[in-house]
Amino acid sequence: MATAPHMPDEIVSEILTPLLKLPDEVFSDTSVKPLLAPGYSSSAYLQVCKAWFRVATPLLYNVVILRTTSQANALAAVLESHKEIGLFIKKLRVEGGFGNAMKIILSSTTGVTDLYLTLGIYGGDNVQGLCAGLSLINPRRVILVDEMAKPRKNKATALLEQTLDCQIPRWDKLKTFHFPYTDVNHNSISKQRAAAIALALTKSPTLEILVINLGRLFLPYLRKLIDMPSFKLFHCLPLAVFPDPITASMFRAQPQWISDSFHRSIENDPDLKARIHCIAVPPSTEESMKDNCVQVENLPGLSIIRHTTWPTGTALNVNANCVRVKNLTDFTRIGETTASTVTALNVDLYSDHSQACSMTIDPKVLLPFTSLINLYWSSEGIEFSPAPPPGFSALKKLETLTIAREMFPGPALLSNKLNLTLPCLRELELHEVHIPAAISFTKRHGAQLVHLTASTEICIAIEVFDLCPNLHTLTVTPARQIALPDYFLVRSTPHVSLRKIRFSTTHITFKPMFENLRPERFPSLKEIQAADIEWPTTERMIKKNTWIPLSEILRHKGIKFTNRNGVGGSGGRAS
DSSP states (O other), rough: OOOOOOOOHHHHHHHHHHHOOHHHHHHHSSOOOOOOOOSGGGGGGSSHHHHHHHHHHHHHHHHEOOOSSHHHHHHHHHHEEEOOGGOOOEEEOSSSOTTTTTHHHHHHHOOOOEEEEEEEEOOOOOHHHHHHHHGGOOEEEEEEEOSSSSSSHHHHHHHHHHHHHGGGGGGGGOOOOEOOSSSOOOOHHHHHHHHHHHHHHHOOOOOOOOEEEOOOOGGGGGGGGGGGOOOOOOOEOGGGGOOOOHHHHHOOOOOTSSSHHHHHHHHTOHHHTTEEEEEEEEEOOHHHHHHTEEEEEEOOTTOEESSSSSTSSSSTOSOOOOOESSSSSHHHHHTTTTGOOOEEEEEEEEEOTTSSSSSEEEEGTTTTTTOOEEEEEEEESSSEOOOOOTTOOOOOOOOEEEEEEEOOOSSSSTTTTTTTOOOOOOEEEEEEOOHHHHHHHHHHHGOOEEEEEEEEEHHHTTHHHHHHHTEEEEEEETTTTOOOOOOOOSSSSSSSSSSSEEEEOOOOHHHHHHHOGGGGGTOOOOEEETTTTOOOOTTTTTTTOOOHHHHHHHHOOOOOETTTTOOOOOOOOOO
């Protein structure tokens, strides 16, 4: 192993700590996470030189998360060969039973201060080693999780629960315990477990803080904890971090984010109320959005709303002067008053379906919008007429155009009649549109597009990779009875700018498409995203998951395969 030029260990530690130290938020996170291979190995830092090995080893092993049997076996093998490494482990997260390896691990990590355990264990898991090893440690904090909606009931979970019931009173350093149960989704299994663990906690000689999730009511058997000499408070997590958003939505938050019923259940118990501490959290995104959408423009008789923040996920995701219109009168009035200052516009225009003919709009209504950058357009039964004169030019600064709906009786903004030049257009989203008009429109502007959202039918018809050579992002949406061909990603010449492809439908035969993809034909492509990917969350689910093999195909080509949230395997292609 080579030796780097001498550098004080303190400086090396400052360099490596941000790279190797795992935040407590990650260690204590109780939400369900996909079980995927990491993009790199942190142990690579140990191989730089002897000095880095010496400093990095304690940092690397300070927090250990075990999610699979192979990880537990590997750690047990390391600890058997190098017992001193066990002294570095202070936080240990165990997401399974993991057999006899756990006894080896726990016997070597007697200095563990934080322990994470789950009762979501399959019947075939072996918890003998884990249960035998719990008596060998003495943690200060224990985080217990369980599957609230459908808790598992088998010999493994019963043995682990019984071991915890016996061991909790014996941990004489225990200060904080994360209690997973509430009265929400309370069934016979979770009720029995909650009561048994609560009883064990009342026997703890040192417990100070119980972390609980808010429910409709305060669980009565937890009331006994305040009679313990060591106990200080209940630390209540807000509904915003409830693992089940549907359950969380059942509650109407109070100023301190306590549900009305929970508040009433403690109101008449001043001793209990004094021991409860709740975290205040920011309002939800939806509520924040409402707060940002209430400023009504002071134009007499004009029903427009001026926004400071637009809903995330739309083309108008901007902090700008945004106006929303829902009728032609308002649209025309804006053109006569404030159009030159509007930079973002949301238009929803629908004609009266009882009328046989469509509603016509003079194209000149677009001319005053000289500063418009973002346009969201949805219309039905609308058409521009008469055709504009030669040389007509509008929306010269428009950069982002979203057509949400424009079908009956034909195209409006996409119409060839308008023949909009749109020299600054860079992003185009096409959803429910008149297909022939959309194809024609995209062909006129394809060369300048950086981001495109279009249906499979449009992408195939325009030969998207040839027509859009500057494209960075392509989002493919479904089309009725139109499937992407296996050769969709086959090219004879490189497309050098494309970085990401999104498929908002999974009605695609991905395997032959990915097998036909030659990475040298897309040298900048780093990620392919599919909306409905469901990654495995447990070791047992990996074998049955159909997305893992597809991810492996792309991984060997240096491309990440991710779900709608951007979570997925690593590509590792050199930049």
